Amino acid sequence: MAFDYDLFVIGGGSGGVRAARIAAGEHGARVALAEEDRMGGTCVIRGCVPKKLMVFASSFRDGIAEARAYGWEVTAGGFDWPAFRARLDAELDRLEAAYRGGLERAGVTVFDTRATLADAHSVRLASGRTVSAKHVLIATGGRPFVPATAAAAGVLTSNDIFRLDALPASVLIVGGGFIACEFACILNGMGVKVTQVYRGEQILRGFDREARDHVAEHMRAAGIDLRTGCDVARIEPVPGGSRVVATDGGEAVFGKVVYATGRQPNTEGLGLEAAGVKLGKRGEVMVDEWSQTAVPSVYAVGDVTDRINLTPVAIREGHAFADTVFGGTPARADHGLVPSAVFTRPEFGTVGLTEEAARAAGPIEVYSTAFRPMRSAFAGRPDRALMKLVVAADTRRVLGCHIVAPEAGEMIQLAAVAIRMGATKEDFDRTVAVHPVMAEELVTLRKPVRTA
Incomplete structure (x- = not known):
C-alpha cells in the first residue's frame, strides 16, 4: 500500500518536533506534523520557558536589596508587568518561529490544525481531509487538571x-x-x-x-x-x-x-481507543519500552504517555523513536537517573533516590549540611543552602543528590553526570573543592549525619 507519508506526528511540542525533525532531516522520511495551537507545545509556550523568564524577573527584588548591602546605591520602582509581558510575548514568538523553521528546513510538512487518529494508518484533519501514513506518532502532551x-x-x-x-x-x-x-x-x-x-x-x-x-x-x-x-x-x-x-x-x-x-494527558477526542490504542486510568497512552502502542503502527512520546513528564525526557523519547523506526538504529529512552529542578526560591535540584526510597532498598549513609552561603551571609540575609548525598552503605555508590540553593539546577546537572557514571562517596571525597563556592560542600562532607 502506498502511503501519503512515512510518518504523521500529531502534536507540535518538544517530543513531536524532535521526532519529526530527526525522521525527516537525518533519516530521509516523508514526514507531516499537525499542531492545533502554537508550535512548541507546553514547554515553549505555556511552561518551562516563560516560567523560567518569570523566575528571572521575580528574583530582582531580592537582588536589589542585596545590592544595597554590598554598597550600591539603588532605588527600585514597582514591577512593570505589562512591559515584561510584552517582551515575554515577543520572545515566545521568536521561539515558535525557530521551532517552525527547524521543521521546514528538515522538510516536514506542517498542518496548522487539529488532527485525530482515524485508523491504524490514517489521520483525519479538522478540515475533513484524511491522509495516510505508515507510522503515526501521538505527541499531544498534557494539560492542567481542574476539579x-x-x-x-x-x-x-x-x-x-x-x-x-x-x-x-x-x-x-x-x-x-x-x-x-x-x-x-x-x-x-x-x-x-x-x-x-x-x-x-x-x-x-x-x-x-x-x-x-x-x-x-x-x-x-x-x-x-x-x-x-x-x-x-x-x-x-x-x-x-x-x-x-x-x-x-x-x-x-x-x-x-x-x-x-496536577496535569492530565491530552487524549480526549483523538480517536485512539476506537483505533485500538489502549489508554490507562488517567487517559495516558499505554506504550512499551520502544514507545510503541498496542497498535503496531502507532507510537506515543512525551507527557501523553505519563511516564516522566519532563521536556528533556520527551525529546529523548522522540529522538529514540525516530532512530529506531527510520534510522535502523534501535534505541530506547532511558528513564533512570533523570535529574530535575524545581524553580522555587531557592531552587531545588535533585537526581537519584530520595533518602526515604533509598532507605527502603537497603542500608544507607546520609551526608547532609545546611549553611548560609557567603553571598547571603554578607548581605545579612537568613537564607540557608542544603547539600545532601545519599550513599549505599555496601557499594559506597552515591544513590541520590539533593540541593536546595541558588542555581541548584545548574549544579545538579553536573552532579547527575557523576552519579550516572556510578561515582562513589570516595570519588566525591577525592575531588578537590572549588573555593569559595556553595558546591564545594558536596566534596567536603566527611561524616554521615545518620545511617539507616
Whole structure:
C-alpha cells in the first residue's frame, strides 16, 4: 500500500518536533506534523520557558536589596508587568518561529490544525481531509487538571498566568506540586500577596523529605502564607475577586485563584481507543519500552504517555523513536537517573533516590549540611543552602543528590553526570573543592549525619 507519508506526528511540542525533525532531516522520511495551537507545545509556550523568564524577573527584588548591602546605591520602582509581558510575548514568538523553521528546513510538512487518529494508518484533519501514513506518532502532551467545581467558579491555571493583563494584588494558589510552588515564589517575588493551600501534610510530594521541608521553610520566610493540610471548601465570585472558604475554617477574598492540582494527558477526542490504542486510568497512552502502542503502527512520546513528564525526557523519547523506526538504529529512552529542578526560591535540584526510597532498598549513609552561603551571609540575609548525598552503605555508590540553593539546577546537572557514571562517596571525597563556592560542600562532607 502506498502511503501519503512515512510518518504523521500529531502534536507540535518538544517530543513531536524532535521526532519529526530527526525522521525527516537525518533519516530521509516523508514526514507531516499537525499542531492545533502554537508550535512548541507546553514547554515553549505555556511552561518551562516563560516560567523560567518569570523566575528571572521575580528574583530582582531580592537582588536589589542585596545590592544595597554590598554598597550600591539603588532605588527600585514597582514591577512593570505589562512591559515584561510584552517582551515575554515577543520572545515566545521568536521561539515558535525557530521551532517552525527547524521543521521546514528538515522538510516536514506542517498542518496548522487539529488532527485525530482515524485508523491504524490514517489521520483525519479538522478540515475533513484524511491522509495516510505508515507510522503515526501521538505527541499531544498534557494539560492542567481542574476539579469541576473549581472550573465552574472561574479559577485560573498555570496556562492563564502568562496571559494576565495585570498582576492581582493577592492570589490563592491551590496545590503543592512543583508548578504550584514555583508560581507561588514567582508571584511573591513580583510583589503579589500569595497564599498557598495544599491538602497534603507537606509540599512537593515524591521528593526528598528533608529537601521538601527546607523549601517550605524558605517559602514561609519569604512571606508566602503556606498552609498544608488544608484545601478549598467553597469558592464564590465577589466584586474584585473570589471569596474562598478553606477546610480549616479560614475565609478570605483573593484577586485571583489559581489551581495547580496536577496535569492530565491530552487524549480526549483523538480517536485512539476506537483505533485500538489502549489508554490507562488517567487517559495516558499505554506504550512499551520502544514507545510503541498496542497498535503496531502507532507510537506515543512525551507527557501523553505519563511516564516522566519532563521536556528533556520527551525529546529523548522522540529522538529514540525516530532512530529506531527510520534510522535502523534501535534505541530506547532511558528513564533512570533523570535529574530535575524545581524553580522555587531557592531552587531545588535533585537526581537519584530520595533518602526515604533509598532507605527502603537497603542500608544507607546520609551526608547532609545546611549553611548560609557567603553571598547571603554578607548581605545579612537568613537564607540557608542544603547539600545532601545519599550513599549505599555496601557499594559506597552515591544513590541520590539533593540541593536546595541558588542555581541548584545548574549544579545538579553536573552532579547527575557523576552519579550516572556510578561515582562513589570516595570519588566525591577525592575531588578537590572549588573555593569559595556553595558546591564545594558536596566534596567536603566527611561524616554521615545518620545511617539507616
